[in-house]
Amino acid sequence: MITKSVHTLVNPQNGELAFKVFSFEDATQFDHVQRLNYLSMILITEGEATLKADFTDYQVEKNTLLCFAPYQPFMLAEAKGVKGVVINFHPDFFCIHKHHKEVSCSGILFGNIYEPPYVTLNNDELNSLLALVEQMKTEVQNSDLAQYDLLISYLKIFLINATRIKVAQRPEVISNPDEGSEPYIIQSLKDAIEQHYRTRHSAGDYADLLNISANALAKVVKSYFNKTLTGLIAERIIIEAKRELYLTSKAVKQIAYELGFNDEYYFSRFFKNNANVSPQLYRDTVGFAKGEEY
Structure with a gap:
């Protein structure tokens, strides 16, 4: 270059x-x-x-x-x-x-x-x-x-x-979209993910919450976001995990538990698969408890 x-x-x-x-x-x-x-x-x-x-x-x-x-x-x-x-x-x-x-x-x-x-x-x-x-x-x-x-x-x-x-x-x-500005099912899905991402991690969970078939919801999400529903949910979990790793000194095990993972090692694998880095390396290279120094 x-x-x-x-x-x-x-x-x-x-x-x-x-x-x-x-x-x-x-x-x-x-x-x-x-x-x-x-x-x-x-x-x-x-x-x-x-x-x-x-x-x-x-x-x-x-x-x-x-x-x-x-x-x-x-x-x-x-x-x-x-x-x-x-x-x-x-x-x-x-x-x-x-x-x-x-x-x-x-x-x-x-x-x-x-x-x-x-x-x-x-x-x-x-x-x-x-x-x-x-x-x-x-x-x-x-x-x-x-x-x-x-x-x-x-x-x-x-x-x-x-x-x-x-x-x-x-x-x-930054605001709730006006009625009709985007598909109602998309508005409902975004609200559902924000409300439940800590406890519901599967695409089927959200299909059940929205009373729609998993296949139909998957097609809507792919069409609107050009992403899979599973990927969308994972991204939301990872964003929150990164904030916790950066801004707090909480143990990885505690962060995993608060995000709905009972197994710290499964959470670490999930994080690495989606962020291409381990939770500990992310904390070490991006920051550690910076929010608690002030």
Whole structure:
């Protein structure tokens, strides 16, 4: 991959990436599955590609911002003339969960199993975000007083603006959709998953709850989300497990029990199969009890 002006900050305590911003002129870095232990945003300024994320394919093109949570698998396939900018940051550098009230991007830009992991931009929105990127690049090279605070400020503004854009386009990501804005069965399924994902883990459970055959529900889900119902349920469980692993010091066994798993080892296998990393490694590389330090 051809890159320009790579700017990186490293955590001096562990030598791991804290913050990185760079431009790229082809997408070869992303032509295989990425599973990064930090958050990543890719701002596509030119070209088009097939985004493969969470076992789903999306067609993306210029003026698109892609957003991925730690260890969320993604890649760009069949890329044609793709250029853009990447912003990577570790939760140790800026935790979107701890600062949810300030930026409100968790569940909108990141970690929403019901929405594609990207937002489309018009030219003015793109240029506004690119201006912030240039400020970040400048500040990374500046070791003067309050460098960290300024970088965090630019990142917050970037996240807030991107969140506002997505909410303006799709207000249902933060509110209950109006009657008829999406199929009633889909509204009911989303409500059921949110209410029962800790105790009901099988597709058949939700078919029973909604009084519909498992095959019929599976077809509706595949058509609407381009995902399997089993995959949708698993994603919701994994999102909650990741939050617990990152934000608390609870034992893995306790987290497993609270998510409806009586066997810690079965939960660990379930987590690794869906997140491609063990619960303990996720905690070690993404964070440990950060929410309890404040």
